[in-house]
Every structure is written in structure tokens, then in C-alpha cells.
Amino acid sequence: MKNSELKNIWSVPRYLPYVQPALxxxxxxxxxxxxxYKLPAKLIEILKIQNGGYIRYKIxxxxxxxxxxxxxxxPSLTDFDWTESQEYVSFELxxxxxxxxxxxxxxxxxxxxxxxxxQVAWIDIECDHQEKIANSFxxxxxxxxxxxxxxxxxxxxxxxxxxNAKQIEQILKIKFDAPEHFNSGxxxxxxxxxxxxxxxxxxxxxxxFVREDDKRYHELKDKMSFxxxxxxxxxxxxxxxxxxxxxxxxxxxxxxxxxNMKIRPITELLQNSMTG
Numbered sequence: 001m002k003n004s005e006l007k008n009i010w011s012v013p014r015y016l017p018y019v020q021p022a023l024x025x026x027x028x029x030x031x032x033x034x035x036x037y038k039l040p041a042k043l044i045e046i047l048k049i050q051n052g053g054y055i056r057y058k059i060x061x062x063x064x065x066x067x068x069x070x071x072x073x074x075p076s077l078t079d080f081d082w083t084e085s086q087e088y089v090s091f092e093l094x095x096x097x098x099x100x101x102x103x104x105x106x107x108x109x110x111x112x113x114x115x116x117x118x119q120v121a122w123i124d125i126e127c128d129h130q131e132k133i134a135n136s137f138x139x140x141x142x143x144x145x146x147x148x149x150x151x152x153x154x155x156x157x158x159x160x161x162x163x164n165a166k167q168i169e170q171i172l173k174i175k176f177d178a179p180e181h182f183n184s185g186x187x188x189x190x191x192x193x194x195x196x197x198x199x200x201x202x203x204x205x206x207x208x209f210v211r212e213d214d215k216r217y218h219e220l221k222d223k224m225s226f227x228x229x230x231x232x233x234x235x236x237x238x239x240x241x242x243x244x245x246x247x248x249x250x251x252x253x254x255x256x257x258x259x260n261m262k263i264r265p266i267t268e269l270l271q272n273s274m275t276g
Contacts, residue, residue, distance in 0.1 A: 006046055006141075009067075011054040012228040013185050014208040016220040020051035020071025031070045034078050035097050037111045040118065040137035043067075052076070057144035059133065062122070064107055066100050073216075089128045096123065109137065146270065148231075151246040153253065154269055155239040156262040161202050164239055164261075165189050168200065171259050172252065176200065185209025185224065193252065196245035203229050204236040234269055 021027075023044075032038055052069020068077040082093035095112035103125070110121040110132070120140040122131040134140035157164055165176050172193055179187035186205040191198050207226040210217050229236045241263065243249060249265070256263050 007049055008232060009046060009055050009057060010050045011056050012230050013206045014050065014053050016208045016210040016223055017073065017214055017216055018066065018075065019053045019208070020069035020073055020076065023047045023051045023070060027070055031078050037097065037115060037118065040109070042138045042141060056146060058147045059143050060145060062107070063102070063105065064100050068099055085125050088125050091130050093123070096121065107133065148266060148270060149242065150267050151242070151249060152266040153241040153249060154234060154264050154266050155241055156235070156264065157239060158237055161187060161189070161200065161239055165200055167259070167261065168256065171255055171261070174198065182211060193243065194245075194248060196243045196248050199242045201240045201242070203231060203234050203238045203240065205230060231270060240266070
């Protein structure tokens with residue numbers, strides 16, 4: 001990952017409950033005392049931009065979704081305890097600091113061989129397996145690529161998502177459900193086309209979101225007032241069309257294109273970003 005891309009590593013919209021308070025020298029010093037190691041400079045640089053959360057990039061074929069921040073809320077990279085997990089694996093867990101994981105697998109800073117410059121390791125508790133991913137956190141960043149569903153389609157438009165939804169309904173002879181906001185904090189239109197689910201979503205979304213049933217909702221809700229884009233290389237007014245049955249993509253593109261809707265595969269628009 002290029003240095004210029006580091007500031008854009010964080011996903012949009014930010015899932016606000018997973019973002020810790022702004023990183024300060026005092027918070028960093030206390031965290032390093034707690035874990036017993038100095039954190040890599042590149043990790044600190046990223047956490048100064050945003051202190052934890054979901055990321056736009058990942059290592060292919062892994063379930064990686066986030067880089068944990070440092071703070072009082074779940075998940076925090078200082079909040080780990082390998083005591084119960086140690087009995088299930090044949091290798092030493094002391095010296096590992098989790099960056100992401102679900103209790104079964106982890107991506108970790110690995111200080112076991114070098115306490116000054118940690119490697120990055122894949123740890124699978126269930127399968128009693130460990131594997132080196134990178135020799136350093138900086139090298140780990142170089143392995144990350146933009147996480148994108150290559151079957152997504154992009155509608156290039158100057159019109160609103162509501163107007164496009166109505167036009168798609170007329171052309172494809174479908175009916176979208178009322179837009180749903182719960183999962184991601186922005187409008188998601190869902191309908192049925194033949195044997196496939198079809199979704200319509202925007203590129204321009206709230207910069208952050210928190211669900212109303214979250215216990216920190218009233219604390220965080222004001223941070224949803226700003227907007228941002230999910231993909232920086234795609235115009236903010238463009239929309240995404242996703243089919244669960246991707247073999248229908250060509251048919252849908254042709255039908256919409258015949259009615260003067262501009263629609264292209266997302267891979268054509270993001271080719272440079274995806275290849276780095």
C-alpha cells in the first residue's frame with residue numbers, strides 16, 4: 001500500500017461504536033506499557049488518522065475486516081487474554097497482539113522472535129495452526145488490496161437514488177422494498193429479479209453510523225451528520241447495483257443500457273485501485 005493511500009485505509013461509513021477516542025501520546029504510552037511492546041510506526045500513523053475500525057483493504061482469501069484501535073471500547077488491541085486459548089494450541093501465544101479476529105482466528109502482531117520489530121501472523125485456534133503473513137507491519141500493509149465485490153455494477157448517473165430505483169423498476173418489471181437503513185446506515189433498496197435478489201445502494205453515504213439500539217447511540221449520533229463516499233475513484237452520485245446471481249449481470253446491463261442508463265462493472269472503474 002502506498003503512503004498516499006494510508007489516509008484512506010478506513011472504510012466508509014465508519015461503524016462508530018468500533019472507533020476509539022482520538023489517539024493521544026498519553027493513550028499510546030499507556031497501551032505500550034500494558035502490552036509490553038512498542039507498536040510499529042506505520043500502525044501508529046494509521047491509528048492517528050482513525051483509532052480503529054473497519055478497513056477498505058484486506059489480504060485476499062482471509063476474513064479480515066478491521067484493524068483494532070486503542071481505547072476503552074470493544075474491540076481494542078490492548079484487550080486480549082490468551083489464557084483460555086493456550087490449551088488448544090501447540091505453540092506459544094504469549095507475545096502475540098491481536099489486530100483482528102473472532103475468537104477462532106486472529107491476525108496478530110508477533111513479537112515472539114523480535115520484540116522491537118514484530119512480524120504479522122495468522123493464528124487459527126480451532127485448527128492449531130500458525131502462519132507468518134509478513135516480516136513487518138509495513139510489509140503487511142503492502143499485501144493489502146482494495147476489498148471489492150467484483151460482481152458489483154456501477155450506475156453512472158446525475159439523478160437521485162429514488163429516481164433511479166423507479167426507472168429500474170419500470171425497465172426490469174420489478175418492485176423494490178422500502179429502503180432499509182439498519183445494516184449500514186444508508187438506503188439499501190432490495191427487490192427480486194427472476195431468481196436473483198437485486199440491491200441498489202449509493203456511493204455517497206454518511207461518514208459514520210450507529211444503530212438506534214446501540215447503548216452509545218445518543219453519544220455518537222451527531223457524528224452521522226457528515227457525508228463521504230465509499231469508493232474514492234467513483235463519482236459521489238453514482239450508484240451500485242448488485243445481483244445475488246451474477247450470471248444475470250450481462251442481461252441486466254443490456255436491458256438497462258437499452259434505456260440509456262449508463263452501467264459498467266465496478267472492476268473497470270477501480271482497476272488501478274484494485275491492482276495497487
